[in-house]
Amino acid sequence: MTTMFDTPIGTSAAHARSMVLEERLRREPERFRVLTGDRPTGRLHLGHYFGTLHNRVRLQELGVEGFLIIADYQVLTDRDVADRLAEHVEGLILDYLAVGIDPARTTIFTHSAIPALNQLLLPFLSLVSVAELGRNPTVKDEIAHSRQAAVSGLMFTYPAHQAADILFCKGNLVPVGQDQLPHLELTRTIARRFNDRYATAADPVFPEPDALLSAAPLLLGTDGTKMSKSRGNAVALGATADETARLIRGAKTDADRHITYEPATRPEVASLVLLAALCLNREPDQVAADIGGAGAAALKRTVTEAVNEFLAPIRARRAEYAADRSYIRHVLREGNERANAVAETTLHEVRTAMKSLY
Structure with missing residues (x-):
């Protein structure tokens, strides 16, 4: 499915597009596939709920197909060790289910369990320059706040990896905050360059996903600074x-x-x-x-x-x-299986377009 827009995303333009998209979502939810996700670095809190979680449930209830990624590989971009990773992954799933995410309608899966998704990273990296990766605002911010003695090479692949997250499932709509627009613009660039190089205008492999800007309320942490998992200044959804x-x-x-x-x-x-x-x-x-x-x-x-x-x-x-951990494992197992099937189909299309099926 191609995007309804083919120009770069600017802030004012993105707001205007979002208004149009909201109307289309109400009329034609079946035309959209949404990718959202979180890094498993700690407990989700009220800022997450009012910022993103309630919107994911809203889109689900409208009838939009959703893919919800637990980005466990991306935890490694800005820290040496992924502490308590299994616990955090399970905690995210519990929070998702508790707020109303339905695994029958929204596919919940983990990065590390989808080999075909991660294999897209290599051709995608060939489509962007080192300079384009390095000047991405999120990468620069993550580097500035990194707790590592040196920045890993994985950090610079973050924008291309996020493009793989979105495009593996042919996601054509991504709910984002204004600060995430540069990330999505690079995803659109990668999709466009891949289609230009390996596909045809009449039969593109990837859509150029649109941004759905959210009017997320600005909630500060209890210490008056940015609400954050790591600062202990937010009410976790699982708090007593x-x-x-x-x-x-x-x-x-x-x-x-x-x-x-x-x-x-x-x-x-x-x-x-x-x-x-x-x-x-x-x-x-x-x-x-x-x-x-x-x-x-x-x-x-x-x-x-x-x-x-x-x-x-x-x-x-x-x-x-x-109280039923076997169900949590079942949700993730089924989600991973569903996401793997989609990713393998997309990778086959990519390899066919690149003439690398041997």
């Missing part, structure tokens, strides 16, 4: 009610007792107000107005109650799935 209360009690606020929703001037307070509003399905200004002069303690109580009530059914489902 007591853990949640303790974390929110320690959240950073400011000296102004009167609670308002002003993200630009009171970011820490605004983030807590927004979190409560998202969990309560209310407007942030209304939540702030209800608290008013009651102060930060009242705000934190409101947030704690809202979050715990919102997460209660998710936690219950997670605990139920966690």
Whole structure:
């Protein structure tokens, strides 16, 4: 399936396209195949839920075919050792199932279990220059924050590997944040260059996937910095009610007792107000107005109650799935089998187009 757009993705253009795509998704969900995923580096939290997970469930419920990759190989790009990898992989699957991902409709699989996907990396790397890989913003950011003494060669393959993740299943729609647009643009470039070199305009091998920009809310961690798995500043989906209360009690606020929703001037307070509003399905200004002069303690109580009530059914489902580890293994085994079949078909098409079937 070819893309409806064939020009590079710019921010304003991507927003306009996303509006058109949303309309098409409602009318023709069967025309789309979506690839999303996570690296298994720790527990998913509320930032992940409101940023990506709920949107994945929404697309699934619309009838869009989804592929959800647990990118275990990509954990190795910025660290020497993939600590507790099996535990983190299982934790991701538990979180997916708990929030409503249905493995019958969304294929859940791991990087390392799909040889044909990874084999696409070699021809894809031949289509991009070292300079193009090195100036990718995500690569530069990962290098800047890397905990390794030296940057591995694998780090520079990250954008091409992500292109293989998307294109192995002929993904034509990728939900992304604005900061991920350069990654997707390189995927589109690789698809276009492969088609130009090895296929025909009438019969391209790969689609040029479109970006579906999400309006993900900006939630700060409880320390006022970026919410992150590794910083211990976020409420994990699998956290207990007591853990949640303790974390929110320690959240950073400011000296102004009167609670308002002003993200630009009171970011820490605004983030807590927004979190409560998202969990309560209310407007942030209304939540702030209800608290008013009651102060930060009242705000934190409101947030704690809202979050715990919102997460209660998710936690219950997670605990139920966690009690049956054989089912978790079954989900992954079936997902890997399904993804392998798709990847092998795509690799056969690639080798046929490259005239390398012997």
